[in-house]
Every structure is written in C-alpha cells, then in structure tokens.
Amino acid sequence: GAVVSQHPSRVICKSGTSVKIECRSLDFQATTMFWYRQFPKQSLMLMATSNEGSKATYEQGVEKDKFLINHASLTLSTLTVTSAHPEDSSFYICSARPGLSSYEQYFGPGTRLTVT
Amino acid sequence: GENVEQHPSTLSVQEGDSAVIKCTYSDSASNYFPWYKQELGKRPQLIIDIRSNVGEKKDQRIAVTLNKTAKHFSLHITETQPEDSAVYFCAASKQRMTTDSWGKLQFGAGTQVVVTP
Numbered sequence: 550g551a552v553v554s555q556h557p558s559r560v561i562c563k564s565g566t567s568v569k570i571e572c573r574s575l576d577f578q579a580t581t582m583f584w585y586r587q588f589p590k591q592s593l594m595l596m597a598t599s600n601e602g603s604k605a606t607y608e609q610g611v612e613k614d615k616f617l618i619n620h621a622s623l624t625l626s627t628l629t630v631t632s633a634h635p636e637d638s639s640f641y642i643c644s645a646r647p648g649l650s651s652y653e654q655y656f657g658p659g660t661r662l663t664v665t
Numbered sequence: 666g667e668n669v670e671q672h673p674s675t676l677s678v679q680e681g682d683s684a685v686i687k688c689t690y691s692d693s694a695s696n697y698f699p700w701y702k703q704e705l706g707k708r709p710q711l712i713i714d715i716r717s718n719v720g721e722k723k724d725q726r727i728a729v730t731l732n733k734t735a736k737h738f739s740l741h742i743t744e745t746q747p748e749d750s751a752v753y754f755c756a757a758s759k760q761r762m763t764t765d766s767w768g769k770l771q772f773g774a775g776t777q778v779v780v781t782p
Binding site: 581583591592593594595598640642644646652653654656657658659661 | 697699706707708709710711714716754758760768769770771772773774775
C-alpha cells in the first residue's frame with residue numbers, strides 16, 4: 550500500500566514552453582501533497598505544500614506564477630512549470646501524506662525535466 | 666525556520682564495518698525525524714524514523730538515536746553491505762494533529778555512503 554506515482558518520468562521540452570507533471574496517490578487519499586526539486590548531487594528542496602481544495606503554500610524564493618500547483622482531488626496534484634528555461638532542468642519529486650494522523654510521507658518516483 | 670545540518674558528506678567503509686551519520690536541527694519544536702536512502706535517479710525511501718518521545722529505535726542492522734536536549738540525531742548502520750551504498754538523508758519536521766499546514770520536511774544535505782567489498 551501507500552503508492553505514489555508520477556507522470557511523466559522523463560520529459561524534454563524547449564525553452565519557453567510549459568510542462569505539466571502529475572502526482573497521484575494510488576491507494577490512499579492524500580490530504581496534503583508536497584513538491585520538491587532536487588538538483589544533481591544536492592538535497593531535496595521543498596517548493597510548495599499543496600492541500601486539496603485550497604491554494605498551495607510556496608516556500609520562500611519559489612515563484613508561484615512560474616510553478617503552478619493544482620490539488621484538485623484527494624488523489625491528484627499537478628505541477629506546471631510555465632515558460633521553462635534551462636535553469637529549471639531538475640529532478641522534481643512529489644510526496645503525499647495520507648492525513649493528519651500520518652507522520653510519514655510517501656514519495657513519487659520523480660520526474661526528470663530537461664529544458665533545451 | 667528549521668535548519669538541518671548533516672555530517673559527513675561522504676563516508677567510505679569496508680564491508681562489515683559500521684557507518685554513522687549525524688544530524689543536528691535547530692527548531693526545538695520539531696518532533697519527527699525520518700531517515701531516507703536514495704539511489705541515483707530514484708525516489709527517497711524511508712529506512713527508519715523516530716519521534717521525539719523516544720530516544721532510540723532499532724530495525725535489524727539500522728538504528729537511530731535522538732538527543733532532544735542537544736538537538737541531534739544519528740543513524741547507525743551495522744555490518745554494512747555493498748547494497749547499503751547510496752545517499753542517505755536525514756530530515757526533521759513538526760507534526761501536529763490539528764492542522765494540515767504542518768508536516769513539512771526539512772532535509773539535511775545528504776551523505777554519500779560507499780561500502781567497499
């Protein structure tokens with residue numbers, strides 16, 4: 550149980566285009582989902598916290614108009630990278646938290662974004 | 666906000682030896698401390714976690730200790746094997762039962778562990 554999927558696993562896009570990444574909790578309802586970015590040989594940096602049915606909370610320094618997050622249902626959150634640039638190339642990972650009583654977060658497999 | 670420091674950044678051990686990774690945190694309100702193992706290009710995998718109401722937890726070859734007073738916690742891997750080679754991350758968060766706005770994980774910088782046969 551507690552499986553989180555992400556789609557796509559890899560994506561290459563041209564500079565200036567937008568890319569949407571989906572994060573789904575497959576066997577549980579996730580009241581909260583988190584989006585992380587990880588550059589090579591670095592740690593996971595939290596970008597935003599997404600609660601179902603409400604606006605995402607962004608971490609300091611993360612542009613909310615560039616990284617659009619939608620948590621439309623209890624099993625799906627999407628991250629859209631708008632007007633992507635080469636510096637946005639990174640490994641994007643989501644995690645999902647089943648509810649208030651769960652301390653643990655379950656991570657998706659990640660999406661490798663390359664902007665050319 | 667919370668700040669988590671992790672040491673060492675790299676750790677080379679001989680197969681069969683023990684490995685110890687140490688982390689410190691800054692926010693005394695943090696009460697949940699998970700450890701993750703991440704292989705290249707893969708998702709982080711939870712290997713063990715500890716809550717602030719206990720000082721030590723063990724699961725086979727892996728153990729974690731927590732010193733709330735000093736605000737540090739450590740991962741201990743005994744009898745290391747080549748398959749233990751990976752990057753290990755510690756993390757800290759504040760968990761509360763009353764609101765969804767808690768639960769954000771602050772990660773340490775990571776430790777590259779290499780176990781040589």
